[in-house]
Amino acid sequence: MVTAFLAGLVAGYGVAVPVGAIAVLILGLSARTSFRVGAAGALGVATADGLYAAVAALGGAAVAGLIAPYAGPLRLVAAAVLLALAGHGAWRALRPPAATGPRPVRRGLGTPARAYWAILALTLLNPATVVYFAALVLGRGHPGGADLVAAGLFVLGAFAASASWQLLIAGGGTLVGRALTGPRGRLITALASSAIIAALAVAVLVG
Structure with missing residues (x-):
């Protein structure tokens, strides 16, 4: 369960860390x-990250029996997907930045409820997140087999990681915010995320 x-x-940290x-x-805000x-x-x-993790984890539990005969090839495919995501993240971090100014904060997000629902919707528009979790879950096998409690703990861990970050x-505060969202902070966090995802891909291959 702890695993x-x-x-x-x-x-969760692998998908949340890039700024x-x-x-x-x-x-x-x-x-x-x-x-x-x-x-x-x-x-x-x-x-949003927790929902995508739940879709991947529970979907993995539902099809675990069906994909068992193809576990070997799927593990290779999952590792390839994770490595591709890691490589893409590193490439985006290392390429020259686009000349775009900071995005203004919308006035409509000035209350906690509006901020929550609007940013939830914006984050759900990124389907790459569910691809990431699905590749991880199907590549390593569903956490704890078909145990729904283990799946719930996996989702809880992903939510906790994303929420904490x-x-x-x-x-x-302003100092940390500038450090994280400046060019160097974006580079460091993106490369750290790529390293985590690449390590997960290696774990899929050797697991």
């Missing part, structure tokens, strides 16, 4: 409104 939760934590437009939006609004947006991101961004 499933820890697997969810690692997977992108949503993180900048959360930081701006905290700076221009209040920590409550920024924290609500952070929990919106974590909810996004809340750090929301409450870190």
Whole structure:
């Protein structure tokens, strides 16, 4: 059971650590409104990550028996997907940045409820997250086999990892916020995420 939760934590940090437009939006919300609004947006991101983890984990449990004869090839495919995601993340971090200015904070997100639902919807528009979790779950096998409790702990771990990171961004203050969202911070967090995902891909191959 503890293994499933820890697997969810690692997977959650792997997808949450890169600092992108949503993180900048959360930081701006905290700076221009209040920590409550920024924290609500952070929990919106974590909810989306948790939902995608649940779809992948429970879907993996549902089809575990069907895919058992193909476990070997699927493990290779899953590792390839994870390595591709890691490589893509590293490439995006190392390529020259586009000349775009900071995105303004929308006035409509000035309350915790609006921030939560709006950022939840924005995060759900990223289907790459469910591809990431599905590749991880199907590649290593469903956490704890077909045990729904283990699946729930995996999802809880992913949610906790995402929430802790996004809340750090929301409450870190101007100094931490600038460090994370500046060019060097984006590079470091993106490369760290790529390293985590690549390590998970290797674990899929040797697991």
